[in-house]
Amino acid sequence: MQNINEIEDLIKLISKLPGLGPKSAKRIVLKLINNREEIVKPLTKALAEVYKNISRCKICGTLKPTSIECSYNNCKIVEKKYDKICVVENLSDQWSIESSSIYKGYFHILGGTISTIGQKKEDLLINSLVERVKKDKIEEVILATSATVEGQTTAYYIQDSLKNCEVKITKLAQGLPVGGEIESLDDGTLFSAFKNRSNLNSNSE
Numbered sequence: 001m002q003n004i005n006e007i008e009d010l011i012k013l014i015s016k017l018p019g020l021g022p023k024s025a026k027r028i029v030l031k032l033i034n035n036r037e038e039i040v041k042p043l044t045k046a047l048a049e050v051y052k053n054i055s056r057c058k059i060c061g062t063l064k065p066t067s068i069e070c071s072y073n074n075c076k077i078v079e080k081k082y083d084k085i086c087v088v089e090n091l092s093d094q095w096s097i098e099s100s101s102i103y104k105g106y107f108h109i110l111g112g113t114i115s116t117i118g119q120k121k122e123d124l125l126i127n128s129l130v131e132r133v134k135k136d137k138i139e140e141v142i143l144a145t146s147a148t149v150e151g152q153t154t155a156y157y158i159q160d161s162l163k164n165c166e167v168k169i170t171k172l173a174q175g176l177p178v179g180g181e182i183e184s185l186d187d188g189t190l191f192s193a194f195k196n197r198s199n200l201n202s203n204s205e
């Protein structure tokens with residue numbers, strides 16, 4: 001292979017994407033350079049637009065146009081008013097739940113779990129969740145973290161953080177397969193996990 005810095009850099013960048021190693025990255029780069037007008041040009045534009053105009057909300061963690069700022073008592077991302085917040089680990093979980101149409105309400109994306117390597121509690125949007133619950137008219141917080149040790153530890157920590165708020169806290173049903181990550185569940189499993197969610201207030205002191 002010729003040593004062209006620009007191409008080498010591109011291969012390195014693409015191989016950082018999920019599921020792609022250096023070999024697939026090379027195939028992608030070849031496809032790109034053979035399709036300058038059809039792919040490279042519009043892709044460059046699309047990437048620049050996303051970089052410039054789209055970011056994660058610092059309060060609720062969802063994707064939003066950078067120009068819109070949420071406040072604690074006013075989520076500007078969804079136009080309707082809801083009284084429920086569904087707490088998930090990542091954007092991919094939000095997308096799975098949204099596409100299954102099981103749930104209508106606000107989302108709150110933590111940005112990971114407590115014990116994920118290198119992930120500190122302070123990096124997760126837990127304080128802003130508590131603020132949202134206090135300041136918006138929220139009646140139910142649904143904990144939809146994964147059925148992994150990290151997911152459950154995070155759910156427990158959130159439940160504890162919300163103990164002084166007068167809000168119903170529920171958790172997705174135990175029917176979730178152990179180790180089950182929300183994004184990998186089929187719609188049927190998600191539906192029953194939501195429908196049979198358990199109330200955590202009743203068994204807390």
Ligand SMILES: [Zn+2]
Nearest residue numbers: 057059060070
């Ligand atoms: Zn927001």
